[in-house]
Amino acid sequence: MVEQQPSKLMTRVRFxxxxxxxxxxxxxxxxxxxxxxxxxLAALACVQPALADQxxxxxxxxxxxxxxxxxxxxxxxxxxxxxxxxxxxxxxxxNLHDASLAGANLRGADLTExxxxxxxxxxxxxxxxxxxxxxxxAxxxxxxIAVEADFEGARMGESTWTRxxxxxxxxxxxxxxxxxxxxxxxxxxxxxxxxxxxxxxxxxxxxxxNLSRTLMVAAQLRGAILRAALVQGSDLYxxxxxxxxxxxxxxxxxxxxxxxxxxATLDGARFEEAxxxxxxxxxxxxx
Numbered sequence: 140m141v142e143q144q145p146s147k148l149m150t151r152v153r154f155x156x157x158x159x160x161x162x163x164x165x166x167x168x169x170x171x172x173x174x175x176x177x178x179x180l181a182a183l184a185c186v187q188p189a190l191a192d193q194x195x196x197x198x199x200x201x202x203x204x205x206x207x208x209x210x211x212x213x214x215x216x217x218x219x220x221x222x223x224x225x226x227x228x229x230x231x232x233x234n235l236h237d238a239s240l241a242g243a244n245l246r247g248a249d250l251t252e253x254x255x256x257x258x259x260x261x262x263x264x265x266x267x268x269x270x271x272x273x274x275x276x277a278x279x280x281x282x283x284i285a286v287e288a289d290f291e292g293a294r295m296g297e298s299t300w301t302r303x304x305x306x307x308x309x310x311x312x313x314x315x316x317x318x319x320x321x322x323x324x325x326x327x328x329x330x331x332x333x334x335x336x337x338x339x340x341x342x343x344x345x346x347x348x349n350l351s352r353t354l355m356v357a358a359q360l361r362g363a364i365l366r367a368a369l370v371q372g373s374d375l376y377x378x379x380x381x382x383x384x385x386x387x388x389x390x391x392x393x394x395x396x397x398x399x400x401x402x403a404t405l406d407g408a409r410f411e412e413a414x415x416x417x418x419x420x421x422x423x424x425x426x
Contacts, residue, residue: 193205193208194208194209194210197210198213203219203220203221203222203223203224204223204224204225205223205224205225205228206224206225206226206227206228206244207226207227207228208225208228208229209228209229210225210228210229210230210233211229211230211231211232211233212231212232212233213230213233213234214233214234215233215234215235215238216234216235216236216237216238217236217237217238218235218238218239219238219239220238220239220240220243221239221240221241221242221243222241222242222243223240223243223244224243224244225243225244225245225248226244226245226246226247226248227246227247227248228245228248228249229248229249230248230249230250230253231249231250231251231252231253232251232252232253233250233253233254234253234254235253235254235255235258236254236255236256236257236258237256237257237258238255238258238259239258239259240258240259240260240263241259241260241261241262241263242261242262242263243260243263243264244263244264245263245264245265245268246264246265246266246267246268247266247267247268248265248268248269249268249269250268250269250270250273251269251270251271251272251273252271252272252273252274253270253273253274254273254274255270255273255274255275255278256274256275256276256277256278257276257277257278258275258278258279259278259279260278260279260280260283261279261280261281261282261283262281262282262283263280263283263284264283264284265280265283265284265285265288266284266285266286266287266288267286267287267288268285268288268289269288269289270288270289270290270293271289271290271291271292271293272291272292272293273290273293273294274293274294275293275294275295275298276294276295276296276297276298277296277297277298278295278298278299279298279299280298280299280300280303281299281300281301281302281303282301282302282303283300283303283304284303284304285303285304285305285308286304286305286306286307286308287306287307287308288305288308288309289308289309290308290309290310290313291309291310291311291312291313292311292312292313293310293313293314294313294314295313295314295315295318296314296315296316296317296318297316297317297318297319298315298318298319299318299319300318300319300320300323301319301320301321301322301323302321302322302323303320303323303324304323304324305323305324305325305328306324306325306326306327306328307326307327307328308325308328308329309328309329310328310329310330310333311329311330311331311332311333312331312332312333313330313333313334314333314334315333315334315335315338316334316335316336316337316338317336317337317338317339318335318338318339319338319339320338320339320340320343321339321340321341321342321343322341322342322343323340323343323344324343324344325340325343325344325345325348326344326345326346326347326348327346327347327348328345328348328349329348329349330348330349330350330353331349331350331351331352331353332351332352332353333350333353333354334353334354335350335353335354335355335358336354336355336356336357336358337356337357337358337359338355338358338359339359340358340359340360340363341359341360341361341362341363342361342362342363343360343363343364344363344364345363345364345365345368346364346365346366346367346368347366347367347368348365348368348369349368349369350365350368350369350370350373351369351370351371351372351373352371352372352373353370353373353374354373354374355373355374355375355378356374356375356376356377356378357376357377357378357379358375358378358379359378359379360378360379360380360383361379361380361381361382361383362381362382362383363380363383363384364383364384365383365384365385365388366384366385366386366387366388367386367387367388368385368388368389369388369389370388370389370390370393371389371390371391371392371393372391372392372393373390373393373394374393374394375390375393375394375395375398376394376395376396376397376398377396377397377398378395378398378399379398379399380398380399380400380403381399381400381401381402381403382401382402382403383400383403383404384403384404385403385404385405385408386404386405386406386407386408387406387407387408388408388409389408389409390408390409390410390413391409391410391411391412391413392411392412392413393410393413393414394413394414395410395413395414395415395416396414396415396416396418397416397418398416399416400416
């Protein structure tokens with residue numbers, strides 16, 4: 140028998156030996172890290188065009204919803220945006236004069252220096268929103284929720300806040316002349332240095348509110364609750380506090396000349412250095 144010889148066409152193929160387990164797992168971990176780092180970027184790349192499309196649709200009137208959109212400086216005068224979702228949106232300097240935003244969601248929105256004069260915001264949610272320096276002259280916020288919202292320096296004369304909830308809101312240095320805030324929840328609101336001349340606060344709850352250094356001439360506070368409120372150095376000339384609950388309130392250094400305190404609850408209230416309704420300084424035991 141003739142022994143067969145290997146063919147010359149046959150070649151030897153050498154496969155690389157498998158990498159050690161530790162090296163391979165290191166490569167896997169590195170790959171996973173790259174993947175995890177890429178995911179947020181990919182998500183952002185998807186979100187940005189979506190927001191851009193949503194903003195374009197909003198400005199075109201196709202939709203009234205644009206949460207988180209950049210709408211700074213846009214002209215929305217007399218727009219009808221009832222029930223709109225504008226939560227977290229930037230509306231800095233936007234013109235919403237005479238716009239209708241009844242029931243709109245504006246939670247966390249930035250409306251700094253926006254023009255909301257005569258706007259309708261009934262039942263709107265402004266919780267945590269920023270409205271510093273905004274214009275809300277004659278705006279209607281009846282039943283609105285603005286818990287912990289920031290209205291510092293806003294001009295809101297003749298606005299309506301009937302039954303609104305502004306607990307914990309900042310209204311430092313605001314102008315609320317002749318505003319209507321009857322039955323509103325104003326618990327813990329900071330009104331320091333504000334103009335509240337002629338404001339209607341009948342049956343409003345101002346428990347723990349800070350009303351120090353405010354102008355409250357001819358303010359209507361009949362039946363209001365001012366338990367533990369700070370009203371130091373304020374001017375309440377001619378204010379109506381008939382039936383008001385002033386338990387523990389601090390009126391030190393305030394002017395209450397001709398103010399009406401008939402049937403008001405004064406338990407624990409402080410009036411040191413205050414000018415009382417009869418025009419005389421407060422005296423211990425003399426009222």
